[in-house]
Amino acid sequence: MMSALAQFRVEISGVGLTQMPIAIAGFRGEGQSPVKISGVIQADLERSGHFKLMDAAGQALDEGSRADLPLWRQRGADSLAAGSVTRLPDGRYDVRFRLWDVVRGQDLGGQVYTVPAGDLRLVSHKIADYIHEKLTGDKGVFSTRIAYVTKSGRQHTLWVADADGENAQVALASPEPIISPAWSPGGDSLAYVSFEARKPVVYVHDVATGRRRLLANFRGSNSAPAWSPDGRTVALTLSRDGGSQLYVMDASGGEPRRLTQSPGIDTEPVFSPDGRSIYFVSDRGGAPQIYRMPASGGAAERVTFAGTYNISPAISPDGRWLAYVSRVNGAFKLQVMELATGTVNAVTDTAADESPSFAPNSRLIVYATQNQGREALMTTTLDGKIKARLAGQDGDIREPSWGPFQK
Structure with missing residues (x-):
């Protein structure tokens, strides 16, 4: 199988009526990763129509952080996701993330993946699926x-x-x-x-x-x-x-x-x-x-x-x-x-x-x-x-x- 050279891009049009405000912080270490994981997750969630993406720029967070949830609530976010990506000595990547319900002050769990570079996009889609299912009750389709x-x-x-x-x-x-x-x-x-x-x-x-x-x-x-x-x-x-x-x-x-x-x-x-x-x-x-x-x-x-x-x-x-x-x-x-x-x-x-x-x-x-x-x-x-x-x-x-x- 050959790879397509032409990358696709997502352009969103229209505004849904009921959208959940969510902040996706940049993943720690994603600057050194071949895939910007937080960007893929954001595009997936936006395309679903269920989510409104809040600005999380400049926030240094990862899955182990003690997130200041009242601060995020003040900023208008109902939920917050953060994580990290680390290149391992064998060339694979360790990807971790966590999701918080800002309104209820709850930790909604997270996931850990160890994958080759070629699967980083798939992992990003799986994280978006996890978030979608936890917050809407419907299974996400981003990894299909x-x-x-x-x-x-x-x-x-x-x-x-x-x-x-x-x-x-x-x-x-x-x-x-x-x-x-x-x-x-x-x-x-x-x-x-x-x-x-x-x-x-x-x-x-x-x-x-x-x-x-x-x-x-x-x-x-x-x-x-x-x-x-x-x-x-x-x-x-x-x-x-x-x-x-x-x-x-x-x-x-x-x-x-x-x-x-x-x-x-x-x-x-x-x-x-x-x-x-x-x-x-x-x-x-x-x-x-x-x-x-x-x-x-x-x-x-x-x-x-x-x-x-x-x-x-x-x-x-x-x-x-x-x-x-x-x-x-x-x-x-x-x-x-x-x-x-x-x-x-x-x-x-x-x-x-x-x-x-x-x-x-x-x-x-x-x-x-x-x-x-x-x-x-x-x-x-x-x-x-x-x-x-x-x-x-x-x-x-x-x-x-x-x-x-x-x-």
Whole structure:
């Protein structure tokens, strides 16, 4: 795997309504560290939308300090984190941190890591996850991974990166298009569609080893793979029997079983988190809309009714939300529907949104769009209040897929 030279940067836009004020002191020794740990933690927490970063400049603190909590309370902080990073004689780094609840005057614990330099970013994300979970009750997603595709000239590249877009590694490079990457529930594999055989074919790629295997190369088109929550089956769109219809097959291969028998095009399947339903896009009513049917097949019910063109469904892991892209006055806009009520909110002001994918804690969505004339990956909170740009340096950047929690 090659490293991406282009580092991503986070630009935050928007203001959330309820944000917890937190101070992250500079880690003692991070000036001699290849990664500014406190900076990574701050960017992670800011992107989540839950935190307001307070200035902790000039404060010499570490995990062993007796922090003057009333002073921090006076400065408006509800919580405080501090730590240290030390290079060991064997070249590894000792990273320690501690978190305090300033309001209650409580020590909320900390962590110690001993890691090679290459894992300092991962440790920073894990510290941010710890802080996020302690203070919000929700698991943090900063140490998870995203996959996405870039096109530069004729080169198409499938990347795997940290959730902030940094530390990107090449999973596959091809002169032919690569589309629809989808993480397996265990986070060890990606299914995707490659056109290297001059038609769409589905492969499964082992992220750790780079090995891949052919999953679906039937007559006609093979596209839009989606894993079942238990990882045993894959739903996909095949045109082997004529029009594009939905099938399921064993994740290890074999003969697919047809699920739909519609006169239209059925595509973009996704499983509900309980594995009982499949959401998909069909133009059976004359225009693309999102439908839901039992995962074993059977009658489908329509889910989207606003607008004449709704595609790219994504279901939040907690089963509460449906994200999708709707064409509104010629613009393609990310929408979020609360499934229990059917209430829909538009969460962006951009006009070329595509490929939404939920974070594994259901609190953020990553999507591709055009921002200020450039292709970009963005994350947004579900209310659209806090957006962060993960800015790629060259070529089109699209098709993001947010991986699961790391086992």
